[in-house]
Amino acid sequence: MTWDTIVTASPTFILGLPLLFAFLTTLVGRFSKRLGKLLFGVGLLLTTFFVGVMSYQVLTDGSWFYVFGAEQPSPENLLSFFRITFVADGFAVLATLTIAITALAAGIYSYSFMKGESGLNKFYTLFLLTLAGVNGMVLTGDLFNLFVWFEVTSVASCALVAFRNYKGKSVEAGLKYMVLSTVGGLFVLFSIGLLYGQYGVLNYALLREGITGTFIDKLALGILVVMFAMKSSSVPMQMWAPDAYGEAPGSVTPFIAITSMGSLFVLFRLLFGVFSVSISPAASGSILIILGVLSMIVGVTMALVQSDLKRLIAYLSVSQIGYMMMAVGVGLATLNTGEYESFGELAMQGGLFHMINDGVYKALLFLSAVAVVHATGIRSLNELGGVAHKMPYTTFFFLLGALSIAGIPPLSGFSSKLLIYKSVYLYSPILVIIALVVSIITLAIIGKAFFNAFLGPNQGLVKNHISKTMLLSMGILTAVLVLFTLFPNVVVTEIVSPAIEGLIGSFEGVLP
Amino acid sequence: MNWEMSRVVRTITDILIVPMIIFGIYLVLHGHLTPGGGFQGGAVIASSTALLIVSYGTLGKHKKDLSSIEAVGLTLFILIAFFGIGYTMFYNYLAGTGGIFGGTVPAGPNPGYINTGGTVTLMNLMVGIEVSAALSLILWMMSRESGIMEAKDKGSEGMEVKG
Secondary structure (H helix, E strand, C coil), rough: CCCCHHHHHHHHHHHHHHHHHHHHHHHHCCCCCCHHHHHHHHHHHHHHHHHHHHHCCCCCHEEEEECCCCCCCCCCCCCHCCEEEEECCHHHHHHHHHHHHHHHHHHHHHHCCCCCCCCHHHHHHHHHHEEEEEEEHEEECCCCHHHHHHHHHHHHHHHCCCCCCCCCCHHHHHHHHHHHHHHHHHHHHHHHHHHHHCCCCCEHHHHHHHHCCCHHHHHHHHHHHHHHHHHCCCCCCCHHHHHHHCCCCHHHHHHHHHHHHHHHHHHHHHHHHHHHCCCCCHHHHHHHHHHHHHHHHHHHHHHHHCCCCCHHHHHHHHHHHHHHHHHHHHHHHHHHHHHHHHHHHHHHHHHHHHHHHHHHHHHHHHHHHHHHHHHHCEEEEECCCCCCHHCCCHHHHHHHHHHHCCCCCCCCHHHHHHHHHHHHHHHHHHHHHHHHHHHHHHHHHHHHEEEHCCCCCCCCCCCCCCHHHHHHHHHHHHHHHHHHHHHHHHHHHHHHHHHHHHHCCCCCCCCC | CCCEEEEEEHHHHHHHHHHHHHHHHHHHHHHCCCCCHHHHHHHHHHHHHHHHHHHHHHCCCHHHHHHHHHHHHHHHHHHHHHHHEEEEECCCCCCCCCCCCEECCEEEEECCCCCCCCCCHHHHHHHHHHHHHHHCCCCCHHHHHCCCHHHHHHHCCCCCCCC
């Protein structure tokens, strides 16, 4: 076994190592809790390492398919596409990078945050299972395999939300999430059945060629769009998100948010990779735009009235999801027309850059807000105040995240939002006006939250100590955010552009 | 209320459990030859646990054992998949090698040779271990939450229905 074999197999490591370490953690944790904890960290680091390996290989040498169970990893003939295939392309790199950064930060944060809870080995197992599920979802090239990982993610992340089962609210949020995810999963299975019944194939590449655009195909696509939009907490299916984000153990809140981002990645992959040939991209793009605008407006208006810090950020994250859906929707609506060249591609760049950006600063916001809640034991903005005196680092991290989510110029949130504004304006100016208004309200809301919680006279609310590992995890996110801020052009050309190529062209003409 | 049933039921349970488990193991081991497989066989084995819980009202204190057995099954499953990584993950490196489960299936109708299938057979076995332990654990937890096993575990006398 050479290094090349391992590099080619890196997508399976990204998926398989979290699974292996999840089960090992349960097994070993029975004998030694410390060893279980250690294995969790090792699993997380190894997964991140292989995400790096895959990214490097894809960005330098181009994308490849990985066929499971075959004698050699690259597809030889048509029959290879009847096996489960994984796609390592630019889009998978963007998605797994976003997931890996957040997972690493949330994992490190969990170490000291979860101290004192019981059943921690189960927590680590669930965390790694969720990681495996999301990675599987974005890497797979097979519709049924997608359903399997969808279910793995749902079950594991529902259990994570309800992990602190001594709190009634956590269990309620977990149950709500569970019911919606199960219904979603069953409908996904139903629409896969609709497609399989007609064409007898499940692979994206084969489906792309096979789908003819019948009424049943449109029905299947409609169900898939609704269900994955539901999982990505888009309005009008956002009702589970604030509960789940608000009641999950603080350290995994950004990780739960990244599972919904994973669903969004999958939605884009399906719309561009599978359905864009046979079903009019203009129509599906318009639906994405409508969902996106709705999410932006409703998310931000709901955030306006929240007094709970975590729920406020949860609603803001719903509204940020809207930006991505709108921008990528514009790209989809103009696909294969002359307009794609002039502004559609720019919109896609903005949307996808906003995704990885949002993954980072949202995690930073959540984690620093959770640090405040952890230190004071108070979640209500009406009672918080003057925390900055005792928690200077956390204040700095929260401020960076807040400025970034509001799109204030030097920060990376501004770069991606500017790309979106510039391109979407050419599609429809009214969308940009809405987006700008939403952005201004976001600034007002996050400004209010910052003033209420951090500024003002010291009221002596800080009781608990914020450990160094928690600061380290926020520091990692800040470092990534600063990198994005300093070199947005590098990110766009090196990571986002290959992602767009992969999104549009990965399954084009791959069949022998 | 302690849920221990009459001696008749308990004796029948004792007798029935043996063929049930054997049938489950048969389903698991013949997964690559006949309808069935790891999940179905595991579920059959776990149904014997249901019988035990209904008739005796207890499994003893085996929750952690079940959890570990489940984890062992899953870990070995993934490891078996990883061992093929020289070719690809999940590659059936045992099939046709002549070793354990490495027999070749002769062409034409045959009674079913169990020494074939390669890693498929092994993986069926691991899934069988995992599912039987996990479903037993689920049944144990559910009966505990629903109160069937409550009285006995707390050591109170309850209304014993002994035959």
